[in-house]
Amino acid sequence: MSQTVVEVDNLSLEFLSPAGNLMALKGVSLEISKGEIVGIVGESGSGKSVTAMNLLQLLPKTKINIPSGSVSVLNKNVTEMTEEQLQVLRGAEISMIFQEPMTALNPVLKVKDQINDILFRHKKISPKEAEEISIGLLRDMKITDPFRVYESFPHELSGGMRQRVMIAMAFSCSPKLIIADEPTTALDVTVQAQILSLLKERAKKTETSVLLITHDLAVVAQLCDRVYVMYKGEFVEEGKTNQVIGSATHPYTKALLNSLPEGKTPKSRLATIEDSLTETAKESIPENKTISSINSHEIILEIINGSIEYPKDYNIFGAPISFHKAVDQVTLSLEEGKTFSLVGESGCGKTSLANSIVGLNQLSNGEIKYKGINIKDQPPEVRREIQIVFQDPQSSLDPRWPVWKIMTEPLTAEQTPTYKELRIKASELCEMVGLEPQFIDRLPHEFSGGQRQRIAIGRALSVRPKLLVLDEPTSALDVSVQAQILNLLLDLQSEFNLSYFFISHDVAVVKHISDMVAVMYQSKVVEMGEAIEVLTSPKHEYTKNLMSSVPTLEIKQ
Amino acid sequence: MSSASEVNNNKIDKSLNKANLIGPFIPFIQQLTRLLVLLFMVTTLLFFMLRLAGDPALVLAGNDASPEQLAAIRAQYGLDKPLLIQYFNYMLNLLQGDFGRSLASGEPAMGKVLTMLPATLLIAGLAMLISILIAIPLGAWLGFKPERPDRRAVSGIIFVFQGVPGFVTALIFIQVFAVNLRLLPSLGMEWGTIEYINLFSNLSIPIPIPSKTWILPSCSLAWFLMPSLTRVVAANTSEAMREDYIRTARAGGASGKSVLWRHALPNALLGAAALIGTQFAFLMGGAVITETIFAWPGIGWLLIESTQTLDFPVVQALAFCIAILVFIVNAITELSFQFLDPRLRSKGN
Numbered sequence: 001m002s003q004t005v006v007e008v009d010n011l012s013l014e015f016l017s018p019a020g021n022l023m024a025l026k027g028v029s030l031e032i033s034k035g036e037i038v039g040i041v042g043e044s045g046s047g048k049s050v051t052a053m054n055l056l057q058l059l060p061k062t063k064i065n066i067p068s069g070s071v072s073v074l075n076k077n078v079t080e081m082t083e084e085q086l087q088v089l090r091g092a093e094i095s096m097i098f099q100e101p102m103t104a105l106n107p108v109l110k111v112k113d114q115i116n117d118i119l120f121r122h123k124k125i126s127p128k129e130a131e132e133i134s135i136g137l138l139r140d141m142k143i144t145d146p147f148r149v150y151e152s153f154p155h156e157l158s159g160g161m162r163q164r165v166m167i168a169m170a171f172s173c174s175p176k177l178i179i180a181d182e183p184t185t186a187l188d189v190t191v192q193a194q195i196l197s198l199l200k201e202r203a204k205k206t207e208t209s210v211l212l213i214t215h216d217l218a219v220v221a222q223l224c225d226r227v228y229v230m231y232k233g234e235f236v237e238e239g240k241t242n243q244v245i246g247s248a249t250h251p252y253t254k255a256l257l258n259s260l261p262e263g264k265t266p267k268s269r270l271a272t273i274e275d276s277l278t279e280t281a282k283e284s285i286p287e288n289k290t291i292s293s294i295n296s297h298e299i300i301l302e303i304i305n306g307s308i309e310y311p312k313d314y315n316i317f318g319a320p321i322s323f324h325k326a327v328d329q330v331t332l333s334l335e336e337g338k339t340f341s342l343v344g345e346s347g348c349g350k351t352s353l354a355n356s357i358v359g360l361n362q363l364s365n366g367e368i369k370y371k372g373i374n375i376k377d378q379p380p381e382v383r384r385e386i387q388i389v390f391q392d393p394q395s396s397l398d399p400r401w402p403v404w405k406i407m408t409e410p411l412t413a414e415q416t417p418t419y420k421e422l423r424i425k426a427s428e429l430c431e432m433v434g435l436e437p438q439f440i441d442r443l444p445h446e447f448s449g450g451q452r453q454r455i456a457i458g459r460a461l462s463v464r465p466k467l468l469v470l471d472e473p474t475s476a477l478d479v480s481v482q483a484q485i486l487n488l489l490l491d492l493q494s495e496f497n498l499s500y501f502f503i504s505h506d507v508a509v510v511k512h513i514s515d516m517v518a519v520m521y522q523s524k525v526v527e528m529g530e531a532i533e534v535l536t537s538p539k540h541e542y543t544k545n546l547m548s549s550v551p552t553l554e555i556k557q
Numbered sequence: 558m559s560s561a562s563e564v565n566n567n568k569i570d571k572s573l574n575k576a577n578l579i580g581p582f583i584p585f586i587q588q589l590t591r592l593l594v595l596l597f598m599v600t601t602l603l604f605f606m607l608r609l610a611g612d613p614a615l616v617l618a619g620n621d622a623s624p625e626q627l628a629a630i631r632a633q634y635g636l637d638k639p640l641l642i643q644y645f646n647y648m649l650n651l652l653q654g655d656f657g658r659s660l661a662s663g664e665p666a667m668g669k670v671l672t673m674l675p676a677t678l679l680i681a682g683l684a685m686l687i688s689i690l691i692a693i694p695l696g697a698w699l700g701f702k703p704e705r706p707d708r709r710a711v712s713g714i715i716f717v718f719q720g721v722p723g724f725v726t727a728l729i730f731i732q733v734f735a736v737n738l739r740l741l742p743s744l745g746m747e748w749g750t751i752e753y754i755n756l757f758s759n760l761s762i763p764i765p766i767p768s769k770t771w772i773l774p775s776c777s778l779a780w781f782l783m784p785s786l787t788r789v790v791a792a793n794t795s796e797a798m799r800e801d802y803i804r805t806a807r808a809g810g811a812s813g814k815s816v817l818w819r820h821a822l823p824n825a826l827l828g829a830a831a832l833i834g835t836q837f838a839f840l841m842g843g844a845v846i847t848e849t850i851f852a853w854p855g856i857g858w859l860l861i862e863s864t865q866t867l868d869f870p871v872v873q874a875l876a877f878c879i880a881i882l883v884f885i886v887n888a889i890t891e892l893s894f895q896f897l898d899p900r901l902r903s904k905g906n
Contacts, residue, residue, distance in 0.1 A: 098801060098804065103800060103802065106820050107899070153899040315583070
């Protein structure tokens with residue numbers, strides 16, 4: 001175990017750009033021993049992927065500058081190796097698993113070709129031997145029909161299956177080190193659990209070192225022997241996983257742990273990084289003040305036997321002949337001022353249902369009642385009381401519109417307010433969602449992800465809604481930003497008595513924010529009830545499986 | 558509740574069975590319907606637009622014809638009847654495969670077009686081949702490392718080429734290769750030694766044997782397609798080079814060559830294939846210019862001549878032919894898409 005596989009010493013790295021160079025790494029030192037699983041945890045832009053890519057020298061050489069430090073992998077100084085020497089190293093001695101299984105595999109090549117390419121490149125073997133090795137690897141990845149997968153194109157496989165293929169590719173030449181860059185971030189939580197255990201099992205069995213890069217402390221807790229915490233290009237804390245998570249010493253690590261909804265009182269305020277890093281801010285934040293909502297018990301939204309079908313095949317005249325059921329006979333109801341959450345994996349029909357509430361698609365069967373009346377019979381000014389916030393604030397805001405125009409667009413649907421009125425309204429909305437009012441002339445790309453989500457929420461609030469449909473509003477955000485947005489949502493709820501229809505795949509977030517929860521699986525609601533009850537003592541098989549798959553900070557040894 | 562859903566299921570099952578019987582032919586039938594609609598619209602629109610262009614009787618009779626002569630000519634060619642009647646007569650004949658006779662020469666219009674067609678197909682095909690052979694390697698080279706100074710310079714030159722009108726390049730080619738260097742002929746067409754074989758009694762097909770006369774016309778015509786195709790291949794390649802799977806390939810130890818030819822280029826060609834389909838119609842337009850300049854006896858040249866003499870039946874037959882050609886090329890492009898992109902292949906099944 002004492003053999004060192006990776007040794008990074010006091011490495012600094014800057015990205016060159018005409019607008020000014022950007023220091024991505026500031027004096028980073030890292031060590032990985034043989035067979036060790038080491039994690040680097042940090043938020044987006046903290047430099048964790050850069051650290052990993054630099055081990056394989058995969059960064060464009062013309063665009064970076066390394067003022068100090070050395071990187072040695074397997075006792076070879078990789079910074080001084082030529083491209084040809086590196087090509088021998090890559091895939092054979094060190095291999096990498098990437099985040100997005102959807103885009104990380106070449107869409108026009110079969111799985112067979114992609115694995116064999118690596119094998120042929122590094123080993124002198126016949127095609128027959130290559131096939132044997134590949135099938136064996138796929139079987140080791142617990143793929144039940146390895147021959148079908150071997151002959152498949154990536155698009156014919158599910159996300160989890162593709163990630164298994166990625167891992168098989170990474171292990172194909174028995175490397176000494178595997179770098180896994182957010183290997184499970186894009187996957188459903190049940191699949192994530194399988195993939196993580198596969199990775200750990202295989203690495204321990206073959207004594208392969210693993211460098212795991214993630215933003216998720218819980219994943220680190222499940223997998224890693226040691227962890228480095230990265231913040232703004234520096235390792236701020238380093239140590240055995242249980243030490244770092246159990247008794248963090250650096251304020252950033254503490255802040256990161258505090259911003260996680262897991263284990264906190266539901267509906268309490270979550271600490272954000274800014275709170276924890278600035279002492280003064282601490283006093284102004286009411287600690288663990290539980291926000292209570294007014295209990296009117298009035299039902300604001302009801303879905304009765306709602307089904308949504310999408311046409312699958314068409315006849316000659318373009319009329320659909322067979323359908324895919326996205327939502328199957330869902331019945332649920334939401335009380336005013338409460339939060340109703342819908343949990344489920346991707347493709348289970350959550351978003352289809354959310355879109356049907358705001359009229360972006362139509363139910364094929366059943367009805368949606370708003371305030372006791374079928375939503376189609378409600379006049380437009382009542383229907384306007386339902387607004388939606390989408391998942392990805394990067395793409396859901398028009399990049400060419402200034403903030404004031406984005407935020408006040410809903411107001412111009414029926415009336416024609418003056419330019420001045422709209423700008424005043426936009427400033428008010430900015431204050432409401434915690435943005436500086438003087439930013440209203442800026443464009444979306446000038447804001448961070450969290451600020452953009454605030455803009456999206458401000459836009460939804462512009463018409464004074466009663467019900468907000470929130471479709472994964474925090475899943476594209478860092479945990480500390482997620483904490484800010486969740487705090488904001490809870491504040492707005494208590495201030496305006498808003499009702500939330502909240503959609504998420506993240507059980508910890510749902511547990512934190514919800515009153516009621518419904519678990520959706522394969523287009524059907526399989527379990528529904530009080531949030532605490534459903535999520536702590538699940539009845540249905542799928543919910544149980546889901547709850548046991550969620551990685552937690554508890555360390556299993 | 559359950560019985561209702563069963564009934565529903567049965568319905569779906571039945572309709573699925575029906576779909577399976579005609580299922581494989583659906584794309585074919587759809588394409589055929591599209592082609593028929595296209596041909597109907599092209600002929601109808603052109604029929605009325607050509608009648609707006611002028612009176613062919615005036616052209617046929619000459620400038621100093623008397624009104625009686627004009628009337629006689631109109632009666633002879635059926636031009637004195639109301640326009641709608643003329644249209645219905647024309648369409649009825651069309652349905653029987655009769656495209657009418659050329660007003661100028663009296664030959665069957667379609668026969669005239671078909672004898673000229675091979676010459677155009679020859680240079681259009683060669684032009685496409687030349688464009689593709691130049692554009693793919695050049696575009697790949699440009700897109701692989703677009704930030705290098707040499708690639709930038711070449712991209713700039715290609716951009717200028719794209720801006721130069723086709724007839725200017727054709728004239729430059731003639732000046733340089735025919736007039737100054739005296740390497741290549743600039744006028745007319747030769748088929749090589751054997752000129753024609755008779756396939757049917759009235760339709761003869763020439764046998765193409767490479768001849769020097771082909772070079773300049775097909776190169777000039779290639780100029781219409783090559784710069785834009787190169788630029789698309791280059792742009793798609795550099796885009797593909799930024800994709801995640803390229804990073805995966807590099808992390809697996811792939812060399813620069815393998816990254817480009819095996820991983821980036823096949824993906825980049827998907828976009829280029831689409832361009833070839835849409836640009837074919839444009840190439841036909843280019844053929845009109847090129848054939849006129851090089852006195853190449855193809856349908857582009859015929860189109861100019863018959864439009865000038867208001868030879869309606871020939872123009873109509875030409876449009877009909879070109880519409881079918883463009884349609885076929887687009888259908889081939891769609892098929893090649895399925896060949897190149899496995900994601901579309903499984904959808905088709």
